[in-house]
Amino acid sequence: MSDRMSDDEARRMRGVMSGLPCGVVALDGAGAVVCANARALEMLKMELPLGIDFTDALSERFAMAELPRPRDLQAGRELRVDEETTLWLQAGPAAAGAGDTVIAVTDVTPFARSLDERAMSLRFLLHDLRSPLNSISALTQLDASDPEAFERCGGMQQITQLAHYVLSLGEQFIFTSVAEHLQARDFKRFDLRATLRQIISQLEVTAVYCGVALHLWLPDNSPVWVSGMRNFVARAVQNVIDNAVRASPRGVAVTVSLRHAGRFAEVLVNDSAGGLPGLLEGERFTDFEKLGKKSATGFGLGLKLAVQIVGMHGGELYAERNDQGGTLFVLRLPCLNAVGSTPQPASLVDADRALRASRPD
Template sequence: MRAMLDALPCGVVALDAAGAVLDANARALAMLEMALPPGVDFAVALAEHFGFDDVPLPRDLEAGREVRAGEATLWLQAGAPLPGAGAVIAVTDVTPFARSLDERATSLRFLLHDLRSPLNSISALTQLDASDPEAFERCGGMQRITQLARYVLSLGEQFIFSSVTEHLQARDFRRFDLRATLRQMISQLEVTAVYCGVALHLWLPDNAPVWVNGMRNFVARAIQNVIDNAVRASPRGEAVTVSLRHDGGFVEVLVDDHAGGLPGLPEDERLTDFEKFGKKSATGFGLGLKLAVQIVAVHGGTLYAELNGRGGTLFVLRLPCLNPAAAPSLSTSLVDADRALRANRAV
């Protein structure tokens, strides 16, 4: 039996029908950090060594039980019996999984803490609306509730994205048509644009697919965050223009607004670090840009912003393209055409 147990890839303790130890391999003894002489009651020895308040019952071990041995987290579970044994206990080191769960639980606690304040504010505003509509309007009214709701949504999106990217592999990427995705997204954002009194223009010169490799939903969300921010920041009566262009092996989504320009963005410079905007806790504006930067980076691209010379900002989301030569007509965007037209008029 000892030779059989030692040949197994995990820690194993063999018990007789009464639950007494028949034998244990070296891996099990090393992981449990305890002696298990033949004949000792395994459940009792386990309870004494790890300080359990109760002695594990057979059904506990059949369902599995977690124990901490020093810095390690072990999982004990009764499996199918070996020949000549009453039960076999598999001992597995699950420390990496336990740490991941602990980190996730900690992240959830932080998320819940961050969500509590805006959710409480939304609740208070709704109650104020019912009891004192004038005070409700003085506190920002529905616009304030919308801002808080967007902030809550941004926090949730950030958590989901961080959770997914921890285990993201290249095999999880799929080819999708960025052009079709962009058209679908614009139709969904038109309601927001109408509500804000901002014209939303999409310029696509033809129907040629623009293939990108990645996670479509995440890429769409990154672009949507940038467009949504541009629309909401623009004064009523202005326009936001969205277009595509190719640049070598990349495709660029351009979002051009007239919202006054990002604060602190110098002339003739590109902004690639949006970290400081992530500290704007009231609107979700910074979190949306920060999330967009992270999503684009995971896909091998970049996001930058520059002043467009017309009282606004040009955001450029740059992604690797699978068919850069397939659509040469996209090399010029509406933004570039507008710049060229203005230059010719000036001459």
């Protein structure tokens, strides 16, 4: 290729480059500007006269300590134009008659902002994790040196609560990170009934440790189809059940059941834990945000996450006082095979009979 293109070639290149949606700068073999379209000049917020050395121009405009030669841009490089704008420069071979190298200039401000926000969230998460993790470390050291003092400070129960809080913080971060990028195609059909069985089996060890009986009552064997992120929904339900189990005194039961309610499927969690703080007789409680602020160990944080997950799936979570001196939690989710409201057994004995009657001989 000749060192200098003809006027016709230059006009043809400018015509092609002016129609491109991204910024483009064409360079010759020495790194001098052959052509730059208006989009590139607009994003870079600078002039690029023909023949000027591209590296020198960038260095002067953006006060770069390291001079990015065209070959160094083959892997791409981030360029902060100002506090609001971030560009991505990447070099590639030019087409015939378009110089030796083409620099693509792309506005990646939304992606850079998202990364900055994610980094900030991670810093906040690490800050929030530091206190409970330090407390766990201190308690384990105290157990080794002074067991009596360890028990006075709450012992294993305190460590368990702190560990549960740490896990809740991690879950909240993961949910927030993933939820930002969810698309309709990410929602899949799954059987809520089968999911409940799996959750109960996973929580049996926790229930035994807490001295609480955990019952699951399913009136029939029919699948209950819902659409969504199965792992997220399972985590929401698990958080509600886990919260009920841990809040209940030893020797009582937590009962989980499933029912249809019009267009919705409802998971009901009944406990005998003395009632949710702030829950009044005859009202529905939905402000779980307040519960997460009541103690340093994050009481209610799991419920707050459950509210967010259920809401993302077009449902709701609320709580009511029940007849056992505890709380009834109801998770409502849109149901794909919704039916009319199904009468529910009046007692656990009736529920057991209904379950047995539904089984084939």
